[in-house]
Amino acid sequence: MIRNIRSVTVICIIISLFSGSIFSESVFAGSNDFFSRENIITIAKGFASLYLLNKVNKLITEQNEPEPVFEQQIRTEKSSGISSGIDNKIIVIDAGHGGSDPGAIGKGGLREKDVTLDIALRLYQLLRAYTKARVYLTRDKDQYVSLQERSVMANSLGADAFISIHINAAENGIEKGIETYAHYNSPEEAWALAWYLQESLVKELGLLDRGLKADNFHVIRETKMKAVLLEVGFISDRTEEGLLKQPATREKAARAIYQGLLTYYDKG
Ligand SMILES: [Zn+2]
Known part of the structure; x- marks a missing residue:
């Protein structure tokens, strides 16, 4: 049960991260400076998403692994x-x-x-x-x-x-x-x-x-x-x-x- 709550929380965070970065702002257009604040935030969000996706993957694998x-x-x-x-x-x-x-x-x-x-x-x-x-x-x-x-x-x-x-x-x-x-x-x-x-x-x-x-x-x-x-x-x-x-x-x-x-x- 606790695991389920954890997985749902992690999934929610991922959705919010993705919706905040990929869909709302256009990073590549309009900014000449690669190290602009937006770009750094987007990259950080990308890394965070990857990390969390990996975590979810682990949680799902753990849940599906049948106990002997x-x-x-x-x-x-x-x-x-x-x-x-x-x-x-x-x-x-x-x-x-x-x-x-x-x-x-x-x-x-x-x-x-x-x-x-x-x-x-x-x-x-x-x-x-x-x-x-x-x-x-x-x-x-x-x-x-x-x-x-x-x-x-x-x-x-x-x-x-x-x-x-x-x-x-x-x-x-x-x-x-x-x-x-x-x-x-x-x-x-x-x-x-x-x-x-x-x-x-x-x-x-x-x-x-x-x-x-x-x-x-x-x-x-x-x-x-x-x-x-x-x-x-x-x-x-x-x-x-x-x-x-x-x-x-x-x-x-x-x-x-x-x-x-x-x-x-x-x-x-
Ligand atoms: Zn013997």
Whole structure:
């Protein structure tokens, strides 16, 4: 609203300037002196008009630029103060690998442990900033943490959800896409959470949907809460490695997991 008033004011000033200079007085006829008072005023008005036109242009561009949906959503959630289902839940974010264990390494040299840590830290920031969930990381730097230490930590915290972040790799180098794991014996809620996170990641990153899978990984077997393991793309695929190298892709992945978590808790 304030912006609209500002734009209208600026437009009015421009109209008055133009009508005052171009249409009323003839600058070129009748004056031999280039530096006459009229000429200087006209030139000054011309510069002022150009400046103001530029300003209007900027205002219009700003107004037409659509705000990213995610930002709007976050702002609404924050300003409305509505408690979401995730509030007070204990969420453990597990960045796969670390330290002496680099995880998979892409042909371009990208290391799984660096990507998983970056996505985990971004997800942590989002949850801390915009929800009242109690959020923990199994590691917050490049350090080795055993699988046992990860599951023991989540169990002793009495966590509600355990989100393990990994990047996939295939020897044949041709596999692509996103898949999410729960354990063979996982309860239904774990599969539901896996479904929401998988859906959100595929939608946000636009990569191949490889679906939900069951496996026997330690962190989804030994944890007592809903536990899922995400494989966010293939580091062994040139294109996906290139994407995962970019901070923007990691931010998208973190936002997708954040959004998936909120949706899960609001529907559950
Ligand atoms: Zn891994």
